[in-house]
Amino acid sequence: MSTTALPRPSRPSIAPPTGPLPSLPVAKSRLASPRPSPTSPLSSPKASPSRAFSSSALPQRPALRSSATSASNIPAIPIVEAPAGPLPPGRSLRKTVSIGSFPQPPKHGQRHPSHPPSPLSASSTPDGTSLDQRLASGSKLVVPSRQSSLKRPAPRAASVGGRGLLGKPPMTPPSFLNGSGESLSIPSTGGNLSLPSPPQSRNSSAQGSYAGSATTFEDIDDESRGRADTHAADGTAATKDGKGNVIVSVRVRPNVVRDAAQESEWDINGKRALVGYKGREGGDYYYDNVFDAQDNNARVYDAAAKRLVRRVMEGYHGTVFAYGMTGTGKTFSMQGTATNPGVIPLAITDIFSYIRETPHREFLLRVSYLEIYNEKIHDLLAGAPPVGNGQGAPQEEIKLREDSKRGVYATPLKEEIVQSPTQLLRVIARGDNARRVAGTQFNARSSRSHAVVQIVVESRERAPGGTGTLKDNKRSAIVPGGVRVSTLSLIDLAGSEKAADSKERRTEGSHINKSLLTLGTVIARLSSDKDKSGSEKDKASKDKHLPYRDSKLTRLLQPALSGNSLVSILCTIQIGSSGSAAAAHAHTGETLNTLKFASRAKNNIVSHAKKADESFGNGGDAGSRALLDRYRLEIQDLRKQLEEQNKAKEMKEEREERERDEEEERARELEDRQRHEEQMLEMQLARTALKERIEHLNRLILSSKSLGVNNARSFSSMSHNRQSIMSNTVDFPTNSVRSSAALDAPGTTPASTFTSPALDASEEDDSVGENGDGSASQAAQIQSLQADLADKTRYISTLEKRLLQARRSSHSRVSMSLSQKLAGEDGGLAAALAEKDAEILNLRSQLEDKEKMISALTSARKKSEAAHEMSSDGSPGSRRVSRQRSGASNTSIKAKSSPRDLLSHTPKSDRDMSDVTRMLDEMISGRVDASAARRGSVRNVSEDKTTLRRKNVDGGDARDIGTAVGDATITT
Numbered sequence: 001m002s003t004t005a006l007p008r009p010s011r012p013s014i015a016p017p018t019g020p021l022p023s024l025p026v027a028k029s030r031l032a033s034p035r036p037s038p039t040s041p042l043s044s045p046k047a048s049p050s051r052a053f054s055s056s057a058l059p060q061r062p063a064l065r066s067s068a069t070s071a072s073n074i075p076a077i078p079i080v081e082a083p084a085g086p087l088p089p090g091r092s093l094r095k096t097v098s099i100g101s102f103p104q105p106p107k108h109g110q111r112h113p114s115h116p117p118s119p120l121s122a123s124s125t126p127d128g129t130s131l132d133q134r135l136a137s138g139s140k141l142v143v144p145s146r147q148s149s150l151k152r153p154a155p156r157a158a159s160v161g162g163r164g165l166l167g168k169p170p171m172t173p174p175s176f177l178n179g180s181g182e183s184l185s186i187p188s189t190g191g192n193l194s195l196p197s198p199p200q201s202r203n204s205s206a207q208g209s210y211a212g213s214a215t216t217f218e219d220i221d222d223e224s225r226g227r228a229d230t231h232a233a234d235g236t237a238a239t240k241d242g243k244g245n246v247i248v249s250v251r252v253r254p255n256v257v258r259d260a261a262q263e264s265e266w267d268i269n270g271k272r273a274l275v276g277y278k279g280r281e282g283g284d285y286y287y288d289n290v291f292d293a294q295d296n297n298a299r300v301y302d303a304a305a306k307r308l309v310r311r312v313m314e315g316y317h318g319t320v321f322a323y324g325m326t327g328t329g330k331t332f333s334m335q336g337t338a339t340n341p342g343v344i345p346l347a348i349t350d351i352f353s354y355i356r357e358t359p360h361r362e363f364l365l366r367v368s369y370l371e372i373y374n375e376k377i378h379d380l381l382a383g384a385p386p387v388g389n390g391q392g393a394p395q396e397e398i399k400l401r402e403d404s405k406r407g408v409y410a411t412p413l414k415e416e417i418v419q420s421p422t423q424l425l426r427v428i429a430r431g432d433n434a435r436r437v438a439g440t441q442f443n444a445r446s447s448r449s450h451a452v453v454q455i456v457v458e459s460r461e462r463a464p465g466g467t468g469t470l471k472d473n474k475r476s477a478i479v480p481g482g483v484r485v486s487t488l489s490l491i492d493l494a495g496s497e498k499a500a501d502s503k504e505r506r507t508e509g510s511h512i513n514k515s516l517l518t519l520g521t522v523i524a525r526l527s528s529d530k531d532k533s534g535s536e537k538d539k540a541s542k543d544k545h546l547p548y549r550d551s552k553l554t555r556l557l558q559p560a561l562s563g564n565s566l567v568s569i570l571c572t573i574q575i576g577s578s579g580s581a582a583a584a585h586a587h588t589g590e591t592l593n594t595l596k597f598a599s600r601a602k603n604n605i606v607s608h609a610k611k612a613d614e615s616f617g618n619g620g621d622a623g624s625r626a627l628l629d630r631y632r633l634e635i636q637d638l639r640k641q642l643e644e645q646n647k648a649k650e651m652k653e654e655r656e657e658r659e660r661d662e663e664e665e666r667a668r669e670l671e672d673r674q675r676h677e678e679q680m681l682e683m684q685l686a687r688t689a690l691k692e693r694i695e696h697l698n699r700l701i702l703s704s705k706s707l708g709v710n711n712a713r714s715f716s717s718m719s720h721n722r723q724s725i726m727s728n729t730v731d732f733p734t735n736s737v738r739s740s741a742a743l744d745a746p747g748t749t750p751a752s753t754f755t756s757p758a759l760d761a762s763e764e765d766d767s768v769g770e771n772g773d774g775s776a777s778q779a780a781q782i783q784s785l786q787a788d789l790a791d792k793t794r795y796i797s798t799l800e801k802r803l804l805q806a807r808r809s810s811h812s813r814v815s816m817s818l819s820q821k822l823a824g825e826d827g828g829l830a831a832a833l834a835e836k837d838a839e840i841l842n843l844r845s846q847l848e849d850k851e852k853m854i855s856a857l858t859s860a861r862k863k864s865e866a867a868h869e870m871s872s873d874g875s876p877g878s879r880r881v882s883r884q885r886s887g888a889s890n891t892s893i894k895a896k897s898s899p900r901d902l903l904s905h906t907p908k909s910d911r912d913m914s915d916v917t918r919m920l921d922e923m924i925s926g927r928v929d930a931s932a933a934r935r936g937s938v939r940n941v942s943e944d945k946t947t948l949r950r951k952n953v954d955g956g957d958a959r960d961i962g963t964a965v966g967d968a969t970i971t972t
């Protein structure tokens with residue numbers, strides 16, 4: 001086993017002792033111990049080839065004989081940094097490695113010697129020893145409370161099985177911050193470990209991880225996330241006293257003006273994590289990390305906070321705070337600058353890198369930012385920033401509360417949910433702007449308050465299969481495992497200060513100092529109350545004795561300080577002080593105070609940080625905290641609502657579509673029905689017309705029979721008497737009838753019908769009628785004509801009505817955009833209309849004729865009756881008709897006005913008869929002409945209708961003619 005050389009060119013090498021060291025000195029007081037020598041047994045030049053030295057340019061020191069390689073039977077091998085020359089007075093050999101401190105071999109993960117071991121798994125300080133080793137070796141210890149660690153049994157053999165110095169001392173137990181809890185025996189390289197971090201742990205840092213820690217680390221960033229749990233079944237940090245979960249680092253701010261005198265008093269050794277002061281009250285202070293003036297923020301972050309941040313992402317609470325005198329670089333370290341980002345921005349970058357690297361979990365981040373100013377808590381994210389120092393807009397008073405799950409927390413405090421690094425940085429920048437700063441004699445922009453950024457990380461297992469569809473999300477909702485909530489607190493404390501110029505600054509300073517003092521007190525007392533078992537009960541009783549409540553700061557830090565959180569403390573100092581000797585002295589005193597505070601913190605704070613439980617969101621306190629659960633439920637609710645709304649919308653659309661279809665169907669049906677009705681109407685119209693015509697024709701036939709015009713030889717029984725009267729009494733004026741309509745009317749009853757053959761005497765005799773005077777026949781005729789007239793009137797009105805309806809419906813149909821059909825239908829429609837018009841015209845004229853005929857017949861009857869009354873001789877024989885009057889003379893026609901007139905042979909009656917005869921002739925001739933004209937006008941309308949009409953007209957004519965003839969017959 002080889003050891004590596006410690007690059008300590010500035011220090012004289014001390015030859016290793018050849019024998020065992022004396023028992024450990026208890027370093028209560030300052031020990032002017034010799035510096036560890038680069039020629040330490042750990043500083044073998046034959047460093048493992050697997051080790052890569054970051055500072056290869058560092059001067060190589062001569063190899064010292066490694067005691068570890070020698071006798072394994074040596075109970076204890078002192079590792080002595082022997083100065084090249086004689087030891088200075090007061091200095092002693094300090095380093096021993098106890099064989100009992102060797103770690104057990106790792107259960108797994110032991111690295112192959114050829115693999116570059118993680119720098120984080122170095123089990124010792126850069127010089128190859130652990131802090132405890134150093135403590136045990138009698139290094140200067142400034143914390144009296146660490147007595148226990150100093151009172152160790154004498155170191156035993158340093159090497160077991162060749163492992164010797166390489167093992168991890170038991171007092172530097174594995175921790176979550178420092179590793180998985182597994183120890184790896186890695187050869188010390190003399191503190192020059194600067195192997196790069198695993199790629200995934202380097203997201204935020206341009207620089208490789210820096211293994212300056214004095215404690216044992218193992219890189220479990222990668223696959224061993226969760227493997228940590230295997231080291232402690234209960235999730236507790238696998239450490240006996242939990243000390244490994246606390247990292248204390250010291251950072252030295254570069255001097256603006258070089259102060260050679262001051263600087264010479266200090267020994268800042270980053271590689272050995274050592275701060276040594278040679279002045280009065282001086283001593284060597286070892287920490288987990290010491291950063292010198294050349295170290296940038298990225299390096300500080302990598303070594304002091306990176307692991308903690310990743311543990312927070314895994315479910316541990318973590319607290320990082322910067323402590324130090326004013327102007328020493330706390331804000332610079334926490335916030336950094338644009339070119340040199342500090343812990344906060346680098347942590348933010350890492351948080352999001354972790355989220356990216358962990359696809360199997362989903363995260364929710366919320367951030368709050370508060371400051372404690374003059375012992376009052378202000379929310380830096382709530383509204384407008386306070387103006388000046390404490391004169392800002394009044395804010396609701398923020399109080400600190402405590403509950404079992406959340407520990408101590410401020411409320412009401414605004415929390416913002418952030419989704420990207422930029423967003424998070426912007427929120428924090430907003431808080432920074434709201435923070436109170438003021439110029440002091442030490443710092444032009446001094447923070448006058450303690451500022452606390454809290455990033456709450458909620459995470460839960462993600463359902464396999466992604467979140468694409470609702471189905472997936474539903475599935476993810478029932479994924480086993482609850483929400484894990486952890487908190488990362490990043491705290492930039494106000495700087496301690498001795499004096500201030502203004503009253504305001506003094507007030508602020510007094511509050512700052514008071515709270516810092518309380519913090520120091522709490523940390524100092526932690527040691528005496530330290531409970532290694534870390535049981536809740538003991539912790540509670542311990543906490544009771546600690547003055548957490550003496551200041552807001554300590555109250556807020558209580559969960560972290562009492563062991564629930566991983567802790568990283570960054571103490572900032574500035575060596576060298578330009579100014580008066582008094583100022584320089586005061587400055588040094590402050591610096592030493594800071595160093596002592598750091599040492600106490602390192603030694604006293606015990607963390608039993610547990611991974612947060614995965615809580616379910618179904619109530620309980622944790623449930624009320626886990627926004628992730630609440631959001632998930634809300635999302636589910638909203639999705640359900642959305643689904644229901646979609647369903648309702650779909651149903652509504654379907655219903656509307658159905659209604660539209662139904663409406664269209666109804667409209668179609670209505671249209672069909674209307675069309676059908678119209679058709680029916682038309683058919684009805686046609687049928688009615690036909691019926692009317694048939695009735696009319698029937699009536700005509702009866703009328704003709706009754707008049708004996710139709711066929712004298714075929715009397716019907718019904719009109720027998722009347723016809724017989726007519727035929728017997730009438731000296732038929734054949735010439736007049738023939739000269740008129742009867743002969744001209746085409747299609748009329750054959751002329752023989754009208755020009756009835758000579759009737760025999762008996763028939764003529766019988767034709768006088770029931771009353772023996774022909775009045776019954778006339779009355780029947782009149783009655784028949786009146787009935788006929790009524791029929792016609794009714795028929796006409798029906799026709800008119802139907803025509804009107806037909807017109808209306810055709811109009812409506814035409815207006816229903818059947819324009820293309822119009823061309824085709826218009827002709828037919830117009831023709832039909834014209835036909836109807838013609839028909840109406842025809843019927844009207846027929847009506848007129850009838851009326852005229854009725855009036856003529858009525859007057860003829862009246863005259864006949866008058867003549868009958870005047871006649872004294874009423875015997876039938878005397879009324880024999882004179883045939884010699886059958887000539888076509890007007891006088892004879894005049895005599896036809898009434899049979900009674902004919903019988904009376906009075907001049908007046910002759911005149912009357914001739915009037916009637918004339919009138920009838922005129923009517924007949926006019927009627928026939930009109931009929932002829934009408935026939936001509938309607939012939940073109942339509943074939944069958946024309947035929948029908950012609951029949952009507954002809955029938956009408958025939959009847960008219962017949963009637964006229966009948967009349968004439970009666971009157972002659």
Ligand SMILES: Nc1ncnc2c1ncn2[C@@H]1O[C@H](COP(=O)(O)OP(=O)(O)OP(=O)(O)O)[C@@H](O)[C@H]1O
Binds near residue numbers: 254327329333448
């Ligand atoms: N490591 C460093 N490298 C370069 N400059 C630094 C470093 N540390 C501090 N400074 C500078 O020192 C000044 C004071 O630093 P800073 O404000 O961070 O001190 P502080 O400890 O926060 O002081 P206070 O407690 O008064 O707020 C700043 O101008 C800062 O840029």
